Amino acid sequence: MVGGGAAKCAGRSAVGLEVIRRVLTLALTMACLSCMPPSWGANGLLHPVRRPLPPEPALDHRSVEFESGGLRLRGWFFPAEAPRREITVVYLHGVGDNRASGVWIAGQLVRRGFDVLAYDSRGQGASEGDACTYGVRERHDVSRALDAVGARKAVLVGVSLGAAVALQAAPDEPRVMAVVAVASFSDLESVARERAPFVASRSQVDEALARAEREGRFRVADASPVEAARRIRIPVLLVHGAKDTETSPEHSMRIEAALGGARQFLVVEGAGHGDALGKAWPAIEAWVIDRGRPTPAATR
Numbered sequence: 008m009v010g011g012g013a014a015k016c017a018g019r020s021a022v023g024l025e026v027i028r029r030v031l032t033l034a035l036t037m038a039c040l041s042c043m044p045p046s047w048g049a050n051g052l053l054h055p056v057r058r059p060l061p062p063e064p065a066l067d068h069r070s071v072e073f074e075s076g077g078l079r080l081r082g083w084f085f086p087a088e089a090p091r092r093e094i095t096v097v098y099l100h101g102v103g104d105n106r107a108s109g110v111w112i113a114g115q116l117v118r119r120g121f122d123v124l125a126y127d128s129r130g131q132g133a134s135e136g137d138a139c140t141y142g143v144r145e146r147h148d149v150s151r152a153l154d155a156v157g158a159r160k161a162v163l164v165g166v167s168l169g170a171a172v173a174l175q176a177a178p179d180e181p182r183v184m185a186v187v188a189v190a191s192f193s194d195l196e197s198v199a200r201e202r203a204p205f206v207a208s209r210s211q212v213d214e215a216l217a218r219a220e221r222e223g224r225f226r227v228a229d230a231s232p233v234e235a236a237r238r239i240r241i242p243v244l245l246v247h248g249a250k251d252t253e254t255s256p257e258h259s260m261r262i263e264a265a266l267g268g269a270r271q272f273l274v275v276e277g278a279g280h281g282d283a284l285g286k287a288w289p290a291i292e293a294w295v296i297d298r299g300r301p302t303p304a305a306t307r
Contacts, residue, residue, distance in 0.1 A: 049218035052199065053138045055103040060133055064110045066117070071126065073155035075148040078135040082106050082126025084156050085113040092120040092299040094184070095158035097149065099169030100125070101190075102139065105132030112164065115288070119296055124156050128168070138223040141168065141195045141230035146176035153182055160184050162298055164291070166284050167191070167254065171232045174262065178238035185298040186239070187291055188232070189246040189284045193258040195230035202253065236265035243270045244294050246287050248278030 068083045083106055096116050098109030109125030116123050128145055129136035139145075149172065153161055162185045165173035170191035177183045192198035196216065203212045216227050236243075243266055247259040256274060263272045271294070278286045 049215045049222060052215070052219045053223045055131060055139055057131055058103055058105050058107075060105055060127075061107050064107070064113075066110060066114050068113070071124065071152075071155055073151050075129070075151035076144055078129055080126055080129060080134040080136075080148060080152070081132070082124060082152070083110075083113075085117050085123040085125075087117050087120050087122045090120055091122070094160045094162060094299050095122040095124055095153070095156060096162045096164055096295065097152060097158075097173075098123065098125040099149075099163060099165035099172050100128065100131075101167030101169055103131070104166075107132075108166075109164075115292060116295065119292070119299075121162075121295070121299065122156070122158070124152060124158070126152055128172070139168070140223055140225045142172045142175035142232065142235075143225040143229045145172040146179070146235075149173070149176035149183075150180050153180070158182060162295055163187070164295070165189065165191070167280065171230070174232035174239070174243070175230075175235040177241060177243075178235055183241065185242045185244075185295075187244045187246065187295065188259070188262070189287070189291075190248065190251060190254055190280050191232050191245070191259060191262060192254050193231070193233040193261040195227050198254055198258065199227075201255070233261050233265050236262045237267060239266055240268040242268060242298065244291065245270065245272045246275060246283055246291065247273075248275050248280060248283035248286075250278060251280045251283065253280040 064083065066085055068085045071082045071084045073080055098112055100106060100108050105127045106125035109123070113123035113125060127134035129148060130139050149163065159182060161182050163173035163177065163183055164187040165171070166189045170188035173186045174188050174191060177186050199216060200212055220227055245259045245263055247256040249256060259272060263270055273287055273290060275283045275287045
């Protein structure tokens with residue numbers, strides 16, 4: 008009995024020491040984070056990690072390269088199977104991603120008669136550039152991409168950052184006839200503050216955003232899909248996961264309220280930030296196909 012009690016006591020002591028060790032580790036981590044220099048936050052905003060491209064896809068395609076703002080951007084063009092709809096779907100990927108995530112979308116849509124273009128955003132994948140500006144410069148890249156493949160009509164399908172770029176490009180590019188925006192942020196400042204470490208002070212976040220502006224040579228306030236939405240008059244499908252903890256559904260709600268044209272808002276139950284597109288794909292595909300149907304005026 009004495010030996011068993013000693014073993015239990017030793018066990019409790021070990022557990023107690025482990026708890027103390029974890030508490031001290033957490034306290035040290037929080038102390039380090041609270042002293043985190045704003046340059047780290049600015050660097051994280053401006054320079055997403057580049058995800059390397061996988062091998063060439065098996066789906067029929069050709070490589071595309073075009074210039075925009077002094078940079079060479081690269082992508083893949085997937086030609087439609089007959090009968091063609093004379094509409095190009097442009098896939099715009101999220102931050103830290105690349106064109107490869109659009110291959111399966113291309114596989115679904117080329118058989119429906121759509122040409123599909125997926126390209127690496129500036130500073131990501133195999134495209135040139137060293138700074139992400141969250142749509143401020145990327146929206147102009149969309150027009151150059153359409154020029155590169157000779158597109159006369161386009162539907163933009165964007166995810167996360169790509170959704171924000173699509174919404175900001177739409178008001179000023181007349182060839183864009185519809186937008187699918189999945190898990191977009193409403194404005195860069197709001198989402199940056201929401202995603203900042205909880206121990207970061209407001210002044211630290213302010214300085215990180217200010218450094219990002221100086222080093223990236225753009226205004227954070229200009230990266231605003233919700234402001235662009237006020238000038239959009241084409242159909243928009245907003246999609247957001249109900250359980251998105253990275254960019255809350257309230258961002259898409261604000262965008263929907265600002266839109267002036269036809270819009271539909273699809274909340275995907277059980278979906279988070281990364282899986283809303285896949286879970287909502289049947290509805291998205293049907294919506295895109297409907298945009299490709301001839302209008303009554305076009306059939307006369």
